[in-house]
Amino acid sequence: MLGGILIFLGVLVFLVVIWVIGSYNGVITLRNSVDNAWAQIDVQLTRRHDLIPNLVKTAKGYLTHEKETLENVIKARTQATQATAVKDKQAAENFLTSTLRSLFAVVERYPDLKANQSMLKLHEEITSTENRIAFARQFYNDETMRHNTLIQQFPVNLIASSFNFSNKELFEIEDTSHKEVPEVNL
Amino acid sequence: MAYSFIQIEREKSRFIFVLIAILIAIYFFTSWTVWFFVKNYYRYRFYSEAQTGLYIPTLIETGIVFLIALSAALLHFYISTADMLVRSFEVLGAKPLDLNYSKHRMLRNIIDEVSIAMGGVSINGCVVNSASCNAFTISNFSGFAYIGVTEGLLSKLNRSQLEAVIGHEAAHIVRGDTQIVTTACSVFGIYEGLMVGIRESVLRVRSSAALLGVFIYLILSIVHILNKIIVSSISKQKEFRADAVAVKLTRDPLALAQSLYIISKRWHGENTKVVGLSSLFIVSPVGSSLSGFSTHPPIEERIGILLNMAHADKSALESMVNNLKPEIKAARRDFKQMAKKSKLLKNHESWFAFKDQSWQGPFLFVELASLGWLKPDHLIRRHGAIQAKPAYEDSRLMPLFRPHEDQLHSRFSCPYCYHGLDATKYEGADVYKCYLCKGRLLTRDELNKVLIREDRDFSQDIISQAELALAEKKERFKRIREIKTPLVINCPNCFRKMRRKLFSHYAPVEVDECGWCASIWLDYDELEIIQSIYDRLPNKDQIIY
Ligand SMILES: [Zn+2]
Ligand SMILES: [Zn+2]
Numbered sequence: 001m002l003g004g005i006l007i008f009l010g011v012l013v014f015l016v017v018i019w020v021i022g023s024y025n026g027v028i029t030l031r032n033s034v035d036n037a038w039a040q041i042d043v044q045l046t047r048r049h050d051l052i053p054n055l056v057k058t059a060k061g062y063l064t065h066e067k068e069t070l071e072n073v074i075k076a077r078t079q080a081t082q083a084t085a086v087k088d089k090q091a092a093e094n095f096l097t098s099t100l101r102s103l104f105a106v107v108e109r110y111p112d113l114k115a116n117q118s119m120l121k122l123h124e125e126i127t128s129t130e131n132r133i134a135f136a137r138q139f140y141n142d143e144t145m146r147h148n149t150l151i152q153q154f155p156v157n158l159i160a161s162s163f164n165f166s167n168k169e170l171f172e173i174e175d176t177s178h179k180e181v182p183e184v185n186l
Numbered sequence: 187m188a189y190s191f192i193q194i195e196r197e198k199s200r201f202i203f204v205l206i207a208i209l210i211a212i213y214f215f216t217s218w219t220v221w222f223f224v225k226n227y228y229r230y231r232f233y234s235e236a237q238t239g240l241y242i243p244t245l246i247e248t249g250i251v252f253l254i255a256l257s258a259a260l261l262h263f264y265i266s267t268a269d270m271l272v273r274s275f276e277v278l279g280a281k282p283l284d285l286n287y288s289k290h291r292m293l294r295n296i297i298d299e300v301s302i303a304m305g306g307v308s309i310n311g312c313v314v315n316s317a318s319c320n321a322f323t324i325s326n327f328s329g330f331a332y333i334g335v336t337e338g339l340l341s342k343l344n345r346s347q348l349e350a351v352i353g354h355e356a357a358h359i360v361r362g363d364t365q366i367v368t369t370a371c372s373v374f375g376i377y378e379g380l381m382v383g384i385r386e387s388v389l390r391v392r393s394s395a396a397l398l399g400v401f402i403y404l405i406l407s408i409v410h411i412l413n414k415i416i417v418s419s420i421s422k423q424k425e426f427r428a429d430a431v432a433v434k435l436t437r438d439p440l441a442l443a444q445s446l447y448i449i450s451k452r453w454h455g456e457n458t459k460v461v462g463l464s465s466l467f468i469v470s471p472v473g474s475s476l477s478g479f480s481t482h483p484p485i486e487e488r489i490g491i492l493l494n495m496a497h498a499d500k501s502a503l504e505s506m507v508n509n510l511k512p513e514i515k516a517a518r519r520d521f522k523q524m525a526k527k528s529k530l531l532k533n534h535e536s537w538f539a540f541k542d543q544s545w546q547g548p549f550l551f552v553e554l555a556s557l558g559w560l561k562p563d564h565l566i567r568r569h570g571a572i573q574a575k576p577a578y579e580d581s582r583l584m585p586l587f588r589p590h591e592d593q594l595h596s597r598f599s600c601p602y603c604y605h606g607l608d609a610t611k612y613e614g615a616d617v618y619k620c621y622l623c624k625g626r627l628l629t630r631d632e633l634n635k636v637l638i639r640e641d642r643d644f645s646q647d648i649i650s651q652a653e654l655a656l657a658e659k660k661e662r663f664k665r666i667r668e669i670k671t672p673l674v675i676n677c678p679n680c681f682r683k684m685r686r687k688l689f690s691h692y693a694p695v696e697v698d699e700c701g702w703c704a705s706i707w708l709d710y711d712e713l714e715i716i717q718s719i720y721d722r723l724p725n726k727d728q729i730i731y
Contacts, residue, residue: 033305040302061565062573112573120288127345128295135303135435143305 023156027165030147034168037140044132045080045093051129052077052100055122059103062113069106072099086169093133100126144168201366205373206263208412213255213262216405218243221251263373270372271326274466278322280312280334287614289340289639296349297333300356303435307360309333313340315631317638317726319449322466323355323364331359337638343445350442353432354468361431363424367466374413429488433495443492443503450485537583540565540574598627598678601698601707607678612713613639618678624710627678633706636713637720644718648711652718655694662694674698679705693719 056070063070076099080092104123113119148167151160159165225241243251274280283290290313297311310332314320317338325331333355335348343351358364384403433439449469469485493499538547539560548569560566560577567574577583598607600620607618607627615632619625628636644652655662666688673683677700684698684707693716698707708716720726 037305040306044302061575064574110573112571112575116575116579121291124288124292124295128292128299131296131299131349132302135299138435139303139305 023159034143037143040136048129058118209259213258218251266372274324283311296352300352321468323358324368325364341639346441347445351445353435354428357428357431439492439495443489446489536569538567601675626708630704648714652715659694679703
């Protein structure tokens, strides 16, 4: 009788341990995915920062009367590269996006610059980078949402709290869709 | 993405087992039947007195036949899938992207974007040099995946539409559809080719051997129908699901609806070579005769679902797609006015150059040449123009910066001026250009590439020359036939005589073509004239390839 109970308890403990390991690994996998997604956003933001000096150099010769727009872009880039805290970073990147948008709006008014080969190339690269940032953010937010839902739900929340898993933060950028980057009509 | 990868893997391997089982069944049935007939035939021929009645193969014989069928099926599977990526590439005529060309760069970028949206799946891109409108995916067992787009589609869609199409294709890759369909197509594709061959030879031979051909043909027809059923059963639902994933990624159902609409209104490339691979495409490139077995759901149904998601209706879609046109027209009008203005300035062209913090000039071309200090990256400004640009971007100033050795070492030299030709790009095609007479050398292939792409505008001058050519069509053909010495210049590529001829039936423009290496020499402006004529042909898609 006692043996039977012991075996029953043993099996129960075994199942619980298996379940704990399984859920733990599940959460860890998701967390890594979230971290990877975050790294991807960073890669793309850096890519954008790297493109801007060339953009400014190309536009400079044509936009002699639009110094202010160019200076804004440079300023925004400097701010974005220097920001370290997540909140600052988000604000700086938002500012950079809006200055870039106004720069491209200005470029629209200069047909020669718009048709310039290196400008066309840069415009495509920057459009693509903005899309990449938007997509990376979208993927990050989706994964974060899945992660957060998982660790809040019973019974995984028991494991989460005992291993100190905490909610991941969503990456908020004032939601201007990536399609709003002006398109160049070729 | 909320895909369970384990689930997909399981589904894939299950499918491969089904495929192998079908192969075994086919080989077993065929070889058993053949063995049955051969055995009975021999008995009838040689032992007709001794034994009567049909001979049924014994269990051991059946077992041996099964083993042979098994190994044949496995061998077939192994051979047909070993290099399926390479072979599909060949059959489809796919080529790697040329990153010097802006549209190809954009395609590469869009594929990368979509791959990020999917959490970093690695996807490669390729193009098909065809004027048709279509897109496809292929992949192999090691997960090496390609998205292919035709040049025609690339020139018809805008960025967001292309993004939606790539999203759809990437969904097929991530969900494993691509691998399944590529495998099925490679495994059964061999049969499709065989069927055509047998059908032709049976019609030609008409002897007793043809009987065997008919038998094999019957079997193959069964396989053919089986293949269609399999592929259509896995394809139809998957098209809807891939559409849904594309929308989830790009959050733009309207763009996908637009591109499907544009594709449906265009030529999909009816190509007999890709019959076996038709289910790889976003829209079937083969007109379906058996509608029940068609590999794709009707495109109207897909568009309808997408429009529902976007809360729009079909008339809105049609007007949106057609509405793009006035914009382009307006842009072209602007361009024409600019071209006119610059023509007026042409006669007394002069430039300002930026040096020592100030503008100097104006200089005439000859003066610029004798300045000595002008470098390619100096800012210059054409007299009368407001914007400045680096000197290397003004094509007319190019001769100033060219070192003479460059011309000597050039691959080709101009047949008229004997100057070295510059390797240049024109709409992404390799063109060798003489900077003095503006003549151009290119191959037929590259020329076709240029003719497919239609994203440029032509000056009034070019258009009137094109109209003149069309008006004089008859006389020109008569004249060219009467030329006494059509061999005027030497081919810059192979030094044989080039033949003076009219470019084509559609574009009666005089060109020189080398019959040996298919190089074409075009004088100043002729390429643009031919291009503008082809742009106006209603069915140029079918003519070029
Ligand atoms: Zn020349
Ligand atoms: Zn030749």
